Amino acid sequence: MSPMTPDAADALTELHAHDMAGALRAGIVSARELAAAHLARTHRTDQGLHAWLSIDDERALAEADAADARLSAARAAGPDALAALHPMHGVPVALKDLVSIRGGQATAGSRILEGYIAPYDAHITERLRAAGAVILGKTNMDEFAMGSSTEHSAYGPTANPWDLGRVPGGSSGGSAAAVAAFQTPVSIGTDTGGSIRQPASMCGVTGMRPTYGRVSRYGIVAFASSLDQVGPFGRDARDAAALLHAVAGRDERDSTSAPIAVPDDLISLPAGDDEAAGWLRGKRFGIPAEYFPAGMDAGVDARIREAIAALEAAGAVVEPVSLPHTEYALAAYYIVAPAEASSNLARYDGVRFGHSIRGGSDYLSNYLATRGGGFGPEVKRRIMLGTYALSAGYYDAFYLKALKVRTLIKRDFDLLWEQGFDALVAPTAPSVAFKFGAKTADPVEMYLADACTLPVNMAGLPGITTPCGLSDGLPVGLQFIGAPWSEAALFRAARAYEGVTAGAEWRSMRPHDLAALEDPAVPTPAERAARH
Amino acid sequence: MSDTARTTPSTAADAVLERYEAVIGIEIHCQLRTNSKMFCGCSTAYDGAAPNTHNCPVCLGLPGALPVINRQAVEYVIATGLAISAQIPERTQWERKNYFYPDLPKGYQISQYAIPLAANGLLPIETSAGPFVVEITRAHLEEDTAKLVHGEGSGADRTTLVDFNRSGAPLMEVVTEPTIRTGEQARRYAEELQLLLRAIGVSDADMERGQMRVEANVSLRPRGTEPFGTRVEVKNMNSFRSVERAIAYEIERQGHALDNGEPLVMETRGWDDGRQLTYRMRAKETSDDYRYFPEPDLPPLRVDAGWVAAVRASLPELPSARRARYVALGLGSYDAAVITADPTMLTAFDAISAAESAPAKEVANFVTGAHAKALKAGDANAAGTAGASTPAGIAVLLGAIASGTVTRQVGRELLDRHIADGTQAADLLADAGPSPISDDAALLGHIEAVIAANPRAVADYQAGKPVAGFLTGQVMKATGGAADAARVTTLVRERLDREG
Structure with missing residues (x-):
């Protein structure tokens, strides 16, 4: 292969992962060229985006070379060997900075993990290596995944490529923005209350939170253990599905990971739009009234109702349904998640790793100094909330009550699955991406950004968001919520919706500020945020 | 308190116990004999190993690490539960016990709170005052902490090192009802539990090596009254003897204080074996709030009847059954126990x-x-x-x-x-030659011959001199050693005494 021109190389970053897979097998492009092109674009454009907390060119190129070597060997061995390679083989990927990579940082967006080098690989890191994916680096996030805007990162906020004055959503804002800005074709995030779906929605990409237990949490810095799930971002359903396929599956080291087979449907979604759209005929979708609250953006409401109409026009049966306990989900979530977090974050004590203040007169003074300086305000707020909720005398009134509410929320969904619904359709977020600082002063305003996503986490269900148009020039996400282990059906639904809307004008639109990111003098998101 | 009182604590305690009743509950932590730790695959063979050489992300509490239950450890607690006639639940779970300490890497200990693996057990023991049945509230499974090694210096200059080898080792905690009344009962209970754990092979339970750690909660109340007195927790008892002595000391100390109207405080006291006394380690002004909640990283564990039955079938003969069998074979209860x-x-x-x-x-x-x-x-x-x-x-x-x-x-x-x-x-x-002469008549023949041949010796015997041994020797010689020396001695004495 002859060396590529800079323009040709940059064009590689516009490819979908499934296109890369074909090109790699055909020998049209090498994994190294793909990695190099994405690294170059990322270095060139991240000043104004700040989607990344670390980029490891050396490791990425070494992994790409290894992927190329395996490709050559497979090509020599014949078609079966080539076919046996995972669709993610040779494809660049970014990981949220709470995934452990042996020898690499994992800050979880927190000062308290500054300097910590993970001595082991997360299960999904092992799985990605086995699949032959090429890890470019780590993406920005709200500290310990607590937030809905990525403004709570200790390392500064990430911008939204559709409008650099706005947030990308959160907490996996870096992973969402990097995919939207063509810095990587796919990325990994985690979703505890909406942290994949909400930023995917705000950045105009596809994101899925799988069923609780679908992906191992081993090696993922924990926020709330009973709610956390790892999931994929991609610029379309097929790419996100292939990435999920690579990382999903039982892991003996995570007792909550389920011994349930990962469907190969995830890597054989229809390529043709008409074939994909055909899946919708006769499918039965419920539209939960509670997910269309009075205060939601009119533009979001309009896009979602248009999307529902398009599904109906394609042959789906759409029925209004009710999830009556939805209104209690946010309150219950903000008991359960902080309670678990208050315990999960107790290990950051400065004794073994990371940020550490020593020299106090006793253990307690060292703890107070280390944790007082190492955690940001939102993390401290949630540690206090959770500690309070678990305290003697309050446990029954708060934590136990929240668990009961959680059971009721789950039952709301179960009743609908028993009625035979294939999925529920709802907005992913009640608003489009908001401006820096718009919600930082009022934590509850920020928490409401997850109102349409967190009931799904409370019920342990899978949910996917797929772009469904723009409101005020900003992306809106359409959410499909499914029964446990229905990820393949949800991806088919998202792929079908892509097929139905393949000709829509908004489909051809690219994030408005991609050009601005090319400007070497572009302000950083932190500078923009400071102006607000 | 006088020094003389201190030298005979049990006697002094007995005096106190004429007026007061001691209320004693015992908590025993035992390290289980598993090959690997409670929630990870690290080896438990860290005795004597260099510090921090038996570790992984899980037992170091690194970000992202998750626990996996050690099935063998669960079986050991089920076996213990069955051996003390306890109830085994059909479903159990683990909780997090939250507190900060440098020997606790995660900032919480994974323990069992709501549903212990064994509940309501009994352990019969023998004491000098007769048989006694210790009621056991629960036995549950948790993880051990790391070990702190304190360096020289004080305050900010003091260095403390942490050895995580022990971190995450499986621990079984066995808790009794507060129905123990004397230091002797407490010691005998600890001894019997050690014997039981060793017999069923679940723990080496060596107190000096920290494999079995006994803590006692001791309080006194005037005889005939119901309400509990102020409770003191006693730690650092590294032998069975110290268990008995420390409790006796506490009974005496508390009785003395109550007699003199001195207030007792809720506190943790340590046993100083050198000075044979307890000393204050820390006051317990408020009860700790450990914020227990179900461990979200571990699903509840189903303990199905088949599993319990299999563990029961694999139990060896228990010490109590063995002692009973030995007595039935004709042994005295002392020999049976030894x-x-x-x-x-x-x-x-x-x-x-x-x-x-x-x-x-x-x-x-x-x-x-x-x-x-x-x-x-x-x-x-x-x-x-x-x-x-x-x-x-x-x-x-x-x-x-x-x-x-x-x-x-x-x-x-x-x-x-x-x-x-x-x-x-x-x-x-x-x-060995011919069978010994067991016929007294035959022996008496030899004895008569020897006596006839040794008139001097007979005279000496009558004068009170110790010559029976000499004469017995002569008889043994005459039989060529083919006689029971003890029987010959008896017969010789009888014969000589008749002579007089």
Whole structure:
């Protein structure tokens, strides 16, 4: 292969992962060229985006070379060997900075993990290596995944490529923005209350939170253990599905990971739009009234109702349904998640790793100094909330009550699955991406950004968001919520919706500020945020 | 308190207990004999290893690490529960016990709170005042902490190092009801539990090595009253003797304070074995709030009936059953207890008894006496007996002694030879010559002859001189050693006494 021109190389970053897979097998492009092109674009454009907390060119190129070597060997061995390679083989990927990579940082967006080098690989890191994916680096996030805007990162906020004055959503804002800005074709995030779906929605990409237990949490810095799930971002359903396929599956080291087979449907979604759209005929979708609250953006409401109409026009049966306990989900979530977090974050004590203040007169003074300086305000707020909720005398009134509410929320969904619904359709977020600082002063305003996503986490269900148009020039996400282990059906639904809307004008639109990111003098998101 | 009172704590405690009733509850932590730790695959063979060499992300509490339940540890607690007649729940779970300390890497200990693996057990014990049944509230499974090694200096200059080798080792905590009343009961309970845990093979339970850690909660109340007094927790008791002494000391100390109207405070006290007293470690002004909640990283564990049945089927004979069996075989309760308490003795006893060639009492005397001595020189052989011996060979020789086929003295020599070189018992008995003269009439004939030949000795005997041994020797010589020396001595004395 002859060396590529800079323009040709940059064009590689516009490819979908499934296109890369074909090109790699055909020998049209090498994994190294793909990695190099994405690294170059990322270095060139991240000043104004700040989607990344670390980029490891050396490791990425070494992994790409290894992927190329395996490709050559497979090509020599014949078609079966080539076919046996995972669709993610040779494809660049970014990981949220709470995934452990042996020898690499994992800050979880927190000062308290500054300097910590993970001595082991997360299960999904092992799985990605086995699949032959090429890890470019780590993406920005709200500290310990607590937030809905990525403004709570200790390392500064990430911008939204559709409008650099706005947030990308959160907490996996870096992973969402990097995919939207063509810095990587796919990325990994985690979703505890909406942290994949909400930023995917705000950045105009596809994101899925799988069923609780679908992906191992081993090696993922924990926020709330009973709610956390790892999931994929991609610029379309097929790419996100292939990435999920690579990382999903039982892991003996995570007792909550389920011994349930990962469907190969995830890597054989229809390529043709008409074939994909055909899946919708006769499918039965419920539209939960509670997910269309009075205060939601009119533009979001309009896009979602248009999307529902398009599904109906394609042959789906759409029925209004009710999830009556939805209104209690946010309150219950903000008991359960902080309670678990208050315990999960107790290990950051400065004794073994990371940020550490020593020299106090006793253990307690060292703890107070280390944790007082190492955690940001939102993390401290949630540690206090959770500690309070678990305290003697309050446990029954708060934590136990929240668990009961959680059971009721789950039952709301179960009743609908028993009625035979294939999925529920709802907005992913009640608003489009908001401006820096718009919600930082009022934590509850920020928490409401997850109102349409967190009931799904409370019920342990899978949910996917797929772009469904723009409101005020900003992306809106359409959410499909499914029964446990229905990820393949949800991806088919998202792929079908892509097929139905393949000709829509908004489909051809690219994030408005991609050009601005090319400007070497572009302000950083932190500078923009400071102006607000 | 006077020094004299301190030197005899149990006597002083007994005096206090005439006026007050002691309310004692015991908590015992035991390290389980699993190969790997409670929630990770790290080896538990860290005794003597360099610090921080038996670790992984899980037992170091690194970000992203998750626990996996050790099935063997669960079985050990189920086995313990069954051995103390406790109830085993159909479903159990783990909770997080949250507190900050540098030896606790995650900032919480994974323990069991709501549903222990074993509940409502009993352990009968024998005390000098008779039998007593210890009521056991619960036995649950948790993880051990790391070990802190404190350096020199104080305040900000003091360095403390942490060795995480022990971190995450499986621990079983056994908690009694507060129905223990004396230090002796507490000590006997701890001894009996150790014996039980060793018998079923779940823990080495060595107190000095920290494999078994006993803590006592002690309070007093005036006799005849119900409300509990102020409770003091006593730690650092590193032997059974210190358990008894520390509790006796506390009873005496608290009784003295109550008698003098001095206030007692809720506190944790340590036992100082050198000074034979307890000292304040820390006051417990408020009860700790550990914020227990179900461990979200571990799904509840189903303990199905088949699993419990399999564990039950694999239980060996328990010490109480063994003692009862030995008594039924004809042993005294003391011998039964001594042999049951010693794994080498009980192995030898069972092996030799199995041959059914000798009375149990004869076997017991040998096992606790000459055989135990022989074993001090070297380990038991594969069959469980000393040197080159076989259980059947020993049994035959002991049987020969018991039946009088050989004299006790000759028998002992034959046993020594059998142990030394493994010569077959039958060959040894054949070589030992004629059977001893067990017929008193025949012996009396020899005795008459000896007395007739030694008038001087007879005169000396009557003068009160110790010559019976000399005359016995002469009789033994006359029989060519083929007589029981003890019987001859008896007959000689009777004969001489008739003379007078």
